[in-house]
Amino acid sequence: MSDPTERYRSKHVTEILLKKINKEIGQIGNPVRLMHVCGTHEHDLVKAGLRSLIPKEVELIAGPGCPVCVCSAQDIDEVLWVADTHGAIITTFGDMMRVPGSTESLYQAKGRGVDIRVVYSVSDAIKIAEKNPKTDIIFFSVGFETTSSITAAEVIRTSIPNFSIYSSHKLIPPAMELLMQRDDIEFHGFLAPGHVSTIIGSKPYDFVPEKYNFPVAVAGFEPVDILLGIYSLLKQIRENKPKVDNVYKRYVKEEGNLAAIRALDDAFVISDARWRGLGVWPKTGHEISKKYAHIDAKKKYTIPDLPLTDLHKGCLCDEILIGKTKPSECKLFMKSCRPDHPIGACMVSHEGTCNVAATYEEIDL
Amino acid sequence: MCLAIPAKVCEILKNNRIIVDITGVRREADISLLEETLEIEDYVLVHTGFVISKLDKKQAKEDLKLWDELLQA
Ligand code: SF4
Ligand code: SF4
Numbered sequence: 417m418s419d420p421t422e423r424y425r426s427k428h429v430t431e432i433l434l435k436k437i438n439k440e441i442g443q444i445g446n447p448v449r450l451m452h453v454c455g456t457h458e459h460d461l462v463k464a465g466l467r468s469l470i471p472k473e474v475e476l477i478a479g480p481g482c483p484v485c486v487c488s489a490q491d492i493d494e495v496l497w498v499a500d501t502h503g504a505i506i507t508t509f510g511d512m513m514r515v516p517g518s519t520e521s522l523y524q525a526k527g528r529g530v531d532i533r534v535v536y537s538v539s540d541a542i543k544i545a546e547k548n549p550k551t552d553i554i555f556f557s558v559g560f561e562t563t564s565s566i567t568a569a570e571v572i573r574t575s576i577p578n579f580s581i582y583s584s585h586k587l588i589p590p591a592m593e594l595l596m597q598r599d600d601i602e603f604h605g606f607l608a609p610g611h612v613s614t615i616i617g618s619k620p621y622d623f624v625p626e627k628y629n630f631p632v633a634v635a636g637f638e639p640v641d642i643l644l645g646i647y648s649l650l651k652q653i654r655e656n657k658p659k660v661d662n663v664y665k666r667y668v669k670e671e672g673n674l675a676a677i678r679a680l681d682d683a684f685v686i687s688d689a690r691w692r693g694l695g696v697w698p699k700t701g702h703e704i705s706k707k708y709a710h711i712d713a714k715k716k717y718t719i720p721d722l723p724l725t726d727l728h729k730g731c732l733c734d735e736i737l738i739g740k741t742k743p744s745e746c747k748l749f750m751k752s753c754r755p756d757h758p759i760g761a762c763m764v765s766h767e768g769t770c771n772v773a774a775t776y777e778e779i780d781l
Numbered sequence: 782m783c784l785a786i787p788a789k790v791c792e793i794l795k796n797n798r799i800i801v802d803i804t805g806v807r808r809e810a811d812i813s814l815l816e817e818t819l820e821i822e823d824y825v826l827v828h829t830g831f832v833i834s835k836l837d838k839k840q841a842k843e844d845l846k847l848w849d850e851l852l853q854a
Contacts, residue, residue: 420824420841421787432852456784483783509782537829539811562783566831569814611785614826614834666840667826673834675816 424638433643440650447473454609455482455767462772464639477739483558484511484765488690491584492517493722495556499530504552507541510534514764518725538570545579554713558584562611564702565676568683571708582713585702586689588612589620596628601740605631605649610664617672618662625658636664692761693727693734731760736769743773785828790819
């Protein structure tokens with residue numbers, strides 16, 4: 417079997433799907449707004465230029481799907497506090513480096529001498545801890561269920577006295593519920609994140625159509641995958657028969673990845689979590705469970721309350737994150753806030769809505 | 782960092798580890814979060830060094846059939 421991924425880039429299938437999408441929206445007769453909650457969806461649909469290919473009546477809005485963008489300044493402040501007071505080495509993903517904290521980013525802290533090392537995975541952070549037994553090593557762990565399950569595997573099997581994990585992990589399905597409950601954002605369906613769904617399965621979204629009468633399509637990342645998802649959502653809207661339609665069945669099972677779910681349930685407990693600029697959202701976070709307290713940085717160190725600035729003056733990241741505002745509506749966009757000089761978290765990561773808008777806008781011009 | 786990349790299984794090693802081919806580059810990956818067994822030539826999704834899902838080949842074939850139906854409808 418040749419690489420199956422290629423097929424999901426087929427121009428022919430893409431064109432036919434676009435025709436189908438046109439037909440559906442024509443029959444619906446009203447503009448439709450669909451929300452995805454995945455940084456990778458944002459990146460891949462921009463890369464494929466899908467927004468300009470689909471009819472303008474179908475608006476794709478980016479929800480709070482990039483873990484770097486939603487990470488509160490509080491978490492950055494707290495790991496830096498541990499580094500400053502205990503001489504700890506911070507290890508984290510490269511994406512985190514330039515995310516603004518209340519007063520400085522990790523990158524800026526590194527500039528004043530804090531030892532911060534970028535790793536590809538939690539396993540690399542553990543190797544650093546093994547090599548430096550006399551120094552405390554913290555792994556600053558961010559991400560949704562996909563990344564959390566990997567951290568969970570290491571939480572369960574690792575016990576090194578000088579190593580701990582600061583969990584900034586967040587959950588997708590309860591965040592989706594909170595988005596549906598807000599009356600300040602109008603949208604009509606969810607494109608559910610493919611990679612998160614490989615872990616949790618398609619079942620956890622069942623409440624969306626059942627309780628909120630809202631359509632869901634679990635979609636992958638190739639152009640055909642994303643268009644199939646959009647087509648499914650429009651069809652559900654037109655027929656007024658919302659359901660959870662999994663169009664990424666080749667990788668996503670209804671029940672998900674059971675080994676990963678077991679690891680998540682064992683390593684973490686559900687907790688309240690602070691989202692950038694949006695305050696604390698109940699039951700949307702993952703903290704390390706009591707059983708593994710020895711590896712939990714939040715238990716190991718008594719971190720005091722630190723003064724918090726989650727949004728810098730003029731930055732609208734909170735509204736950008738929930739798809740309420742577009743980057744071009746922010747007065748700082750491409751003026752004082754640019755990819756090489758980010759003011760808000762959404763301008764930092766490659767899949768942050770403001771960064772994507774900035775990068776591709778430049779190419780367009 | 783949350784990217785999961787399709788890869789092909791090239792070698793099964795010991796201790797829950799395998800070698801995968803990611804667009805021509807060979808890398809080691811951990812399979813302790815996967816319940817299914819893997820064989821050489823299987824396709825998987827790799828996320829930060831761990832395999833998170835195995836391609837369901839039957840389903841991938843099914844997809845082609847579904848498209849045919851969709852494209853004809
Ligand atoms: S920018 Fe990084 S953290 Fe954000 S969605 Fe993309 S890969 Fe994930
Ligand atoms: S353009 Fe910059 S300042 Fe404005 S919302 Fe985006 S990240 Fe925040």
